[in-house]
Amino acid sequence: MTDTPRRRGAARTEELLQVTLDLAAEVGYAGLSIEAVARRAGVGKHTIYRRWPSMSALLLDALSRVWTSDLDYRDTGDVRADLREQFLRSGLALSSPPIGPVYRAVIAEAQADSMLRATLHERFLVTVEQRTLDRITRAQQTGELTAKANLEFAAEVLCGTLYYRSLLSTRPIDEDAVDGLLDMFMAAYGTSH
Amino acid sequence: MTDTPRRRGAARTEELLQVTLDLAAEVGYAGLSIEAVARRAGVGKHTIYRRWPSMSALLLDALSRVWTSDLDYRDTGDVRADLREQFLRSGLALSSPPIGPVYRAVIAEAQADSMLRATLHERFLVTVEQRTLDRITRAQQTGELTAKANLEFAAEVLCGTLYYRSLLSTRPIDEDAVDGLLDMFMAAYGTSH
DNA sequence: CCGACATCGGCACGCGACGTGCCGATCGAG
DNA sequence: CTCGATCGGCACGTCGCGTGCCGATGTCGG
Structure with a gap:
């Protein structure tokens, strides 16, 4: 043997x-x-x-094992394109094994446990929002986005909409969805119209 | 006795x-x-x-018993104010008993059952989005919102962000959050700036 | 008014997962 | 080589699940 x-x-x-x-x-x-x-x-x-x-703690660790990579946005100088690419990639990851099932399991467990919900939020959701905020803040500095935009809320709206689609809705995160979301974002805060 | x-x-x-x-x-x-x-x-x-x-089916019925009222937006002629009022009310309802716990329970169950997820989506989330879409469509007709706005995505973004906050995030749906969300929405599609 | 019958509460079962306790085997540091 | 920490395996009591059966209780047609 x-x-x-x-x-x-x-x-x-x-x-x-x-x-x-x-x-x-x-x-x-x-x-x-x-x-x-x-x-x-x-x-x-x-x-x-x-x-x-x-089980929840195990799931959180298992999730970090596969969810910490591929979170970074590229910076090609075109915010919209960079966000689009990242959103589509994240949307696919969130709906495929193993991330999809594990994420769903954590979400389910978290509904019964507010401490776990806080940990989940801090360890994953906030991280994702932060990367997004970093990227759009750079875009604001380069003049792609208006200076008066409150980007913290914007980052939450962008990420929140993706999570809503993938975890609560039954609609896929397809190109139409991402484009619709980015249309609204750019219409609100983009400088070139 | x-x-x-x-x-x-x-x-x-x-x-x-x-x-x-x-x-x-x-x-x-x-x-x-x-x-x-x-x-x-x-x-x-x-x-x-x-x-x-x-249990899931029971929870869905219990939820309809308390969640079907208070879903309608007022129409005072000021979209932003009407949305604001409704979002704050919904946010409070989503985070208080009995709606909060029951909603959380349904969300948790739905993660293991795609049929239930479809039912939840159809029976509640789509309904809420539809009411929102109705209200902002009227606003578009009265000229409060630009004609070119894709309001279907907008309605999803608005509702999705609220659900994200109340069910996945740990942040409260307070006035700042609602105002930040509405700032972005109105900046994107409002006609008066 | 009464009898037929669907619905009721109560109890029991087998199943599976939980979290814990104990055992003897096995590994690895000193 | 020795000794202690970690291991796999097994068992236990608890709980909720979904189902089956019982005798009691109500509703409704005749």
């Missing part, structure tokens, strides 16, 4: 996160439970509970 | 919806379960299952 030796410590942690993502991709949110992850990984439940206090 | 006689049929249905709302207001989403509603109502579980196939 070429059994891998029983792994411990950090290696096990890494493996468990991956198993969680695999499970989410294969069976979706409905099949996500601590028991299921433990079975799938061939692991005692303690090994999971020792690392994360709850 | 002045026991009320054992009620049947429609009367029981009505009562069960009310108990669900009471339970949501008192113990929140975490305490919502079919068993809990049955216990609280002093009812056999069959009496609930005979009426609704799942």
